[in-house]
Each structure stands twice: as structure tokens, then as C-alpha cells.
Amino acid sequence: MRVFPKDLGSLFAKRPIILGETTEAYDELLSKATAAVDPTDILEAIWVKDIVDLIWESQRLRRLKAGLLLTARKTALERIIQVTDDPVSSIMRDRSELQTLGSRWLEGEVDAHAEVAAILKQRGLNLDSVMAQALSDKLIEIERIDRMIASADARRNKALSEIERRRESLARRVKSEADDIPG
Template sequence: MPLITPEDIGTTPRSRLSPRRRLQAWERTNGRCVVCGERIDGARERWIVEHIRALELGGMDELGNMGPAHEACGREKTRDDHARTARAKRQKLRHIGATAPERLLPGSRASPLKRKLSGAVVPRETALFGISAGSAKKMPGFGRSLWRKAAEAEKPLAERIANLQKYAPAQVAAALTHQRPPTRNQSSIGFGMSSAPKREDQQVLAGSLEALIPPEIASLLTPPPLLPDEDPDGYGRLLTAVGVSVEPRDTIEWLWVKDVVDLLWEAQRLRRLRTVLLRTARRQGLSYLLDLYGEPEQDTFQMKRDELVRGWSSGKREAVRQVAALLAKHGLTDEAISAQALSGKLDDLDRIERMIANADGRRNGVLREIDRRRSALGARLRAASDQVIEGEAIDASSDQRGSARR
């Protein structure tokens, strides 16, 4: 298995494809991406011909090992293939006992290069806040705290909340539910000088999910879609709950989470408006029934009817008793008022129901996109790990046969 170093990335030799070969590779999968499995719009989306199994992992440069892929999917697969190849090579050298190479292994402790989880290779001494990792170790307090803060910002959301719960579980629960945190005397856990939460942790505990969103991502999120009479704290609690449940991993998933929360908020708003509309229509329904079944007393009935409707709406006992007696006299109950209110607002309620269904459908579509993106990534990682394990087993058996011959 070849050693892959940063200068080798993207230089693996491969044959040049003619338009006819590209068309044949397209027809092999009927235009479906070999990485994510989604259909490619050949007229609108950029696509390439990708090796199903990478050449450095033992794949053949033949049509049977090729297929169409989205350009972004192809770049991601190439990056992951290089990372898996380097990892497999390190495992081989460490555990199988192969001869040490002349050049340094990529991502090893002896190398000045460090391979990040995203696959990007950066110098190990990359400076954060103007301070390198080596310099931060020599600086007591200040430099190390900056590096600790940067490391905390890269952790997944659930892990960061779990770390905070070690210090103050009651305060974390209060922050997530937007309640006042208990005092020192009320809390069942005391804090010593060594176990007290840091200042940045206290800011996270005092706020909502917005304090846990990385700053570079928070600047990309749109403002909350709130009306003047709506509660910003309720929107923050909803964003907190959805964010903790989904655990967004990158900018795309954060934007999707924001879309899901906005659609949930829109659906809740429409349901509240539907309830208010029905309550308002009940007064109109009662007025219609009083006109239909009432016993007007010449010019004074209009005044009595309005007073009766206002009293019934405000819950006055005498007005409620008179309305119930009038309805019972004609074989009706309080449900007749609701039925009359519903019949007068059917068109408005139908439009609201369609808007709610539309918001729920769009929300479910975004959640499906998140699941599809993660399942495709998980399938690729599982296939890659199987290939690495298979390659290690083949290399180990070949080394054993070579040693037996000697």
C-alpha cells in the first residue's frame, strides 16, 4: 500500500476519459451518484467520474470501478480516501512491523503536519489568537485558557453541555428550561475553588443555545421570525431543545436546524391563531343564535342581546345561565355555538390548516435531508473502514508468507 503524503495528494496517475467513456460511466448507474446515491441532474449540477474504490486503496483504473458523482461528493470522497490511506499505512507500520519509511508519516507525532478531522492538513504550530500551541504550553493561565476556549468551541453540542453538567447540573437544567438557577444554599451540590465553572461556562449557563453556537456560524443565521407580541424566550427554548436533540456538526446542519425551528415556530403560531379565531367566532355564533331563537321585545332587544353576549363572553354567571336556558328551550347545547362559529369560518380555517400542513411538510423534509446526509456519510465511513481492515489483513498475510520463505 503506497505512502500518501501531502505532496502526493491529487497526483495519483489515472487514465484520461473520453466523452464516450464518461457517457458509459454515467449509464452504469443510470445517473446516480456513487457516493451519496442521489440522482444527478446532468444539465444543472456539476459532476465528475469518480473511482468507486480509490486507486491508492487498491481500486482498478477501469470502467467497472467508475461511476458518476457530484463534484462536491467527489472532493469529499477523495479527501477521506487520502485520510484512510494514511491511517492504514500508520497502522501497518506500527502493528505489523514493516520497515520504517524514509519520510515522515503524515499526521504522526514526529511530523510537523497535523491532519484534522475534516481532512485538511495544516501545520502543527498553527497559531490561534496569535499564539501557537507550543507557546501556549509555556504561558501559565492566559495562553492556555485561550487554547482551551478554542477547543471547547469545536466540541459537539451534546459533549459541551455534558461537560458543563459536571460543574453545575442544576444551572444547566435551569438554562435549558429558561428558569432562574438555584442559589448556593438551594443547590444540593457545593462548589469548591477547584471545581467552580469558568467564566465562559457561566455565560453559557446563563444564556440559551445562542451561547453554544460558534460565532462564525451565528453570524450566518437569520434573526428570529418573531412578531411584536411573541416571546423571544420561548423561541430560544425551542432552538435549544432542537439543537440539543439534533446535535448539528457543521454549518450546513446549523442552517437546517434554524430552518426547522422557524418552521416549528410558524406552525405553533398558526395553531394559536386558529384557536383565537374560533374563540372570536363563538361570539358571532352566539349573536346569530340569539337573533334566530331569541324573543325580541321591540326596540330593547338589540341592547339586551349585546349585553348578554358580552356577559356570556366574560363568564358572568347570570348571562351564562340565560344563554343555557335559551338554548335548552330549543333543544340545543353549548356545542351549537361552536358549530355555528365553525361554519362561519370554514374557509379561513381551511387556509390555516393548509399553511400548518405546509410548514410541517417542509420541516419533515429538512429533517429527512439531515438523516439522508448523515446516513450517506455513515455508509461511506463503514465501507471505508471495511476496506482498511481488509487491506490490513491482506498485507499481514503477505508479510507472513514472505518471512516464512526467508
């Protein structure tokens, strides 16, 4: 008899969904993982649910890390321009003008992108410089997120190993019993 999470009622009713995520995407991942592992009993079904939750958490953390870097771009751009600004030939000395440019740049305005690219080029920099500054500004948070991702991935791998170990043990028992059958 195969056991599928939908057959287990309330045990699988709760989904670890946060704002911006969909139950449909989670359910699709759970369904695909269940089909791939093909749990044979309640323990394996629980491990599959744990594995899916850990995959979901790991992917969420990766998205959040990317989002953190994206939100840090504006501040990083402002800092780079201010730090590298030459007071004698300054293009941008007014902080509010710089903040407005940063906002327009983030909104995707073509003129703002061209202006930012020109300012960065004048200083021997590029968009990678902005992202490097954003990374530097958020490095502690990113390292923390990376540790959380590594932890979720390690727990997922352990659950997968438990299923494999359990199945190998069962296969050995069945083989042993089959060998004991007179024939």
C-alpha cells in the same frame, strides 16, 4: 466538532417572533432541538434552525386558529339566538340586548353564562352549537390556516429527512472507507 446555532452569530440572530410570543420560549425550543439533533456542521445547524422556525410557525398557526374560533363565538351566539328565536315567546328581540349579553358572556360573567345556557337549552342547543356555528362562520379561514399548517409540517418533515439522509450517506462513506483500509 459540533455546531450550535449560538455559535453562528447573525445567521441565527433573527427570530420569527410576533406580538404575544417570547424570545425566551423560542430560544428554549431552538436549544432543545439543537441538543436533540446535535448538528455536526453548518448545514445541519441551518436545517435545525429551519425546523425550529417551521415548528414555531405551525404552533403559531394552531394558536391563531383557536383564537379565530374564540373571537367568532360572540357573533355565532348572536346568530344562533336570532335564527332560532320564536317571535311569539321571544326572550331576546332587541339586537343591542343580545350584543350586551354576548359581551358579558365572553367576559365570563356567571349570570350571563347561566342566561346563555338557559336560552340555548330552551332551543335544544348547547355551547357546542355555538362553537359549531363559529366554525361554520370561519370555515374558509380555518381551512386556509390548516393548509398553512400542513405545509409548514411537510417542510419541517422534509428538513428532518434531509438531515437523516445526509447522515446515512456519510455513514455509508465512512464504512466504505473503513472497509478499504488494509488491515
